[in-house]
Structure formats: structure tokens, C-alpha cells
Amino acid sequence: MNLKTYGYTEIEAIPDGLISGRVTELRRERFTVMTERGEVMAVLKGAFYHSAETRIDFPCVGDFVLLQYNESGDSLIVTVLPRRSKFSRADYSGHAAGYAKTVREQVVATNFDYVFILSSLNWDFNVTRIMRYLTQARQSGGQPVVILTKADLVEDPYRSLAEVTNNIPDVPVHAICSHTGMGLNELNPYLLPGKTVVFLGMSGVGKSSLLNALMEQEVMKVQDIREVDSRGRHTTTHRQLFMLPSGTMVIDTPGMRELGLIDADEGIRASFTDVEKWFSLCRFTDCRHQAEPGCAVLAALADGSLLRERWELYVAQQHENKYVQDKTSYLIDKRARNKMIAMQSKQTKKNGGWKK
Numbered sequence: 001m002n003l004k005t006y007g008y009t010e011i012e013a014i015p016d017g018l019i020s021g022r023v024t025e026l027r028r029e030r031f032t033v034m035t036e037r038g039e040v041m042a043v044l045k046g047a048f049y050h051s052a053e054t055r056i057d058f059p060c061v062g063d064f065v066l067l068q069y070n071e072s073g074d075s076l077i078v079t080v081l082p083r084r085s086k087f088s089r090a091d092y093s094g095h096a097a098g099y100a101k102t103v104r105e106q107v108v109a110t111n112f113d114y115v116f117i118l119s120s121l122n123w124d125f126n127v128t129r130i131m132r133y134l135t136q137a138r139q140s141g142g143q144p145v146v147i148l149t150k151a152d153l154v155e156d157p158y159r160s161l162a163e164v165t166n167n168i169p170d171v172p173v174h175a176i177c178s179h180t181g182m183g184l185n186e187l188n189p190y191l192l193p194g195k196t197v198v199f200l201g202m203s204g205v206g207k208s209s210l211l212n213a214l215m216e217q218e219v220m221k222v223q224d225i226r227e228v229d230s231r232g233r234h235t236t237t238h239r240q241l242f243m244l245p246s247g248t249m250v251i252d253t254p255g256m257r258e259l260g261l262i263d264a265d266e267g268i269r270a271s272f273t274d275v276e277k278w279f280s281l282c283r284f285t286d287c288r289h290q291a292e293p294g295c296a297v298l299a300a301l302a303d304g305s306l307l308r309e310r311w312e313l314y315v316a317q318q319h320e321n322k323y324v325q326d327k328t329s330y331l332i333d334k335r336a337r338n339k340m341i342a343m344q345s346k347q348t349k350k351n352g353g354w355k356k
């Protein structure tokens with residue numbers, strides 16, 4: 001096995017006794033690592049737990065690492081090599097978002113080349129949301145590509161496609177259908193050997209379906225969603241870095257999926273300083289900029305110093321933000337609930353199982 005297949009570029013010198021590898025899976029504290037000697041199981045060297053300042057320093061799926069190879073047991077990961085791109089999410093450690101004492105950063109995927117921003121062409125289609133993801137994608141260090149899914153569900157996918165292109169002319173946009181294979185060949189230029197892709201997008205947009213289509217087999221269970229409310233359910237297999245027949249890798253971690261819901265508040269703020277600067281000039285500090293007397297926003301709109309389209313885009317983004325936040329807290333609650341169920345069933349097992 002040549003690790004170059006996995007996108008590895010040699011660093012200057014690997015210290016004696018160590019070999020390099022790429023993390024393909026992470027379950028609790030155990031790692032599956034692809035190395036030149038094949039796939040190995042590994043754990044972190046103890047020093048990690050003492051020296052790592054935050055969880056950012058811990059390896060995650062996609063990372064290139066150096067490890068002490070162990071023929072008869074778990075190998076030991078000693079170093080994480082520098083990352084060229086990464087996605088991280090806030091780690092609320094099981095607390096509700098508002099109550100978490102310390103929100104730590106947790107890295108969920110690294111060393112990818114492309115970020116496929118998936119957005120469904122069904123009724124849920126929303127350019128503003130795509131732009132939010134774009135902000136996130138750009139911050140990650142990967143190259144964004146917008147993919148409009150479920151092209152079979154609309155009469156004219158190219159109208160929406162044009163709408164996206166008009167708003168973000170510098171990013172490639174493709175319309176696809178994972179069921180019929182329509183448009184999939186347009187993705188070939190990105191799907192090169194040794195390259196790595198991550199998918200970013202709301203639950204139910206068709207990430208699993210696209211992965212299955214590209215794998216040319218079902219590796220990820222797709223469950224029916226009700227198109228009415230677009231809520232999808234997925235059962236993730238445990239593999240997290242997939243090797244496509246084309247030699248391209250796709251990283252699909254649970255964390256990456258949650259990221260599809262996380263608030264890109266900062267990104268929005270940074271791109272709307274021209275709008276938010278008016279807020280401090282309103283007479284009331286809690287001004288909602290709707291009909292309040294002395295509202296600087298309304299005045300700026302009236303005299304043209306703030307463009308109406310700009311204001312509407314801002315309001316739309318805020319709206320979307322709220323929706324995403326609600327969905328995020330739903331997920332956090334769900335995670336906490338699952339944890340509790342797991343703990344309870346562990347306890348039940350300890351006590352000799354369910355009484356018949």
C-alpha cells in the first residue's frame with residue numbers, strides 16, 4: 001500500500017521507528033489508520049492527554065499522523081502532522097448550548113481538497129443558506145463547489161442554478177440527481193485520485209445518496225424522508241473515510257453532519273458590517289427596525305444610504321440563522337438524550353438485564 005493513494009505528501013524526514021498513516025475512522029478513543037503496512041488500529045500516546053491544550057490537538061478523521069507500529073496490538077499515535085484544511089464545531093459536551101460553561105472547539109474533518117456544498121432543489125431551495133455554507137467552506141481551507149441535488153424534482157433545475165451563479169459567480173455550481181445519475185459526470189474533474197472531498201449540507205439534502213451513487217454501491221443507508229418537511233433520518237455505518245472507485249476519498253463523519261446545522265453567525269456578521277453599523281444609531285437600543293421612531297435603519301433605507309436589497313438579504317440570513325439554531329439545539333438535546341439512554345441501558349445490563 002502506497003500512502004500517496006491516500007493523499008499523503010511526504011514530509012522531510014520521519015523520525016526513526018515511526019511510520020506515517022491517515023486516520024480513516026474514529027470510534028470513541030480508538031482510531032483506524034491506513035499505513036503503508038495496511039490498516040492498523042491505534043490509540044493515542046498518553047502524552048497527548050497531558051499536552052493537548054484543547055481537543056483541536058487531537059487527531060480526527062482525515063488527519064495524517066505518525067505512529068509507533070505495533071505488530072501484535074494497538075499502534076500508538078505520537079504526532080498529528082500539520083493540516084491543510086479543517087472543519088470544526090463547537091463541542092457543548094452534552095450541555096444545552098446556552099448552559100455550557102466552556103464551548104470547546106472540536107475538529108471533525110481535516111485535509112480535504114473540496115467542500116461539496118449540497119443543497120436540495122425541492123421547495124427547500126434557498127440561496128441564502130448556500131451562501132452561509134460558502135462562508136464556512138471558505139474558512140475551512142477547502143475549495144467550495146455547490147451541488148444542487150434532487151434535480152429530478154423540479155421542472156427547470158437550470159433556473160435555480162442560474163440564481164446561484166448570479167449570487168456567487170466565482171464558485172462552480174452543478175445540478176445533479178443521485179437516483180438517475182444525471183449530472184454526476186460533471187463532478188469528475190474534482191474526483192481525482194488522492195483528492196479528498198467533504199459534504200456540507202442540511203439533513204435530508206441527499207448526502208448519503210450522493211455518496212452511494214459515487215461509491216457505486218450502498219455504503220450508507222438512505223431512509224425515506226417526508227418531502228413535506230424534509231426531515232431525513234440516517235443510519236451511519238461506522239466507516240468515515242470512504243475510498244471511491246475513482247481513487248477519491250470522501251469524509252463523512254457524524255460531526256460533519258452536525259456542522260450542516262451549526263450557526264455561522266460570525267461569518268454573517270463579518271459580511272454585514274455595512275448593515276449592522278446603523279443599529280448603534282437607532283434611538284432605542286432594543287429597536288427592531290420595523291416601525292420604531294428614531295430608527296436609523298428605516299431612515300437609511302428612506303434616503304438610500306442603505307440599499308433595500310442589502311437589508312432584505314440581511315434579514316433573510318438572520319431568519320435562516322434562527323431556523324438553524326433551533327435545529328441545532330434540537331440535535332444537542334437529542335445527543336444528550338441518547339447519551340442518557342446509553343447510560344441507562346449500561347446500568348440495566350449491569351443489573352442483569354431486563355426482567356422478563
Ligand SMILES: Nc1nc2c(ncn2[C@@H]2O[C@H](COP(=O)(O)OP(=O)(O)OP(=O)(O)O)[C@@H](O)[C@H]2O)c(=O)[nH]1
Binds near residue numbers: 153177202207208224
Ligand atoms: N427525488 C430524489 N430524491 C433524492 C435524491 N437524492 C436523495 N433523495 C432522497 O432524499 C432523502 C434523503 O436522502 P439522504 O441521502 O438520506 O440525505 P442525507 O443528506 O444523507 O440526510 P441525513 O442523513 O439526514 O444528513 C431520501 O429519501 C432520498 O431518497 C435525488 O436525487 N432525487
Ligand SMILES: [Zn+2]
Binds near residue numbers: 282292294297
Ligand atoms: Zn432601528
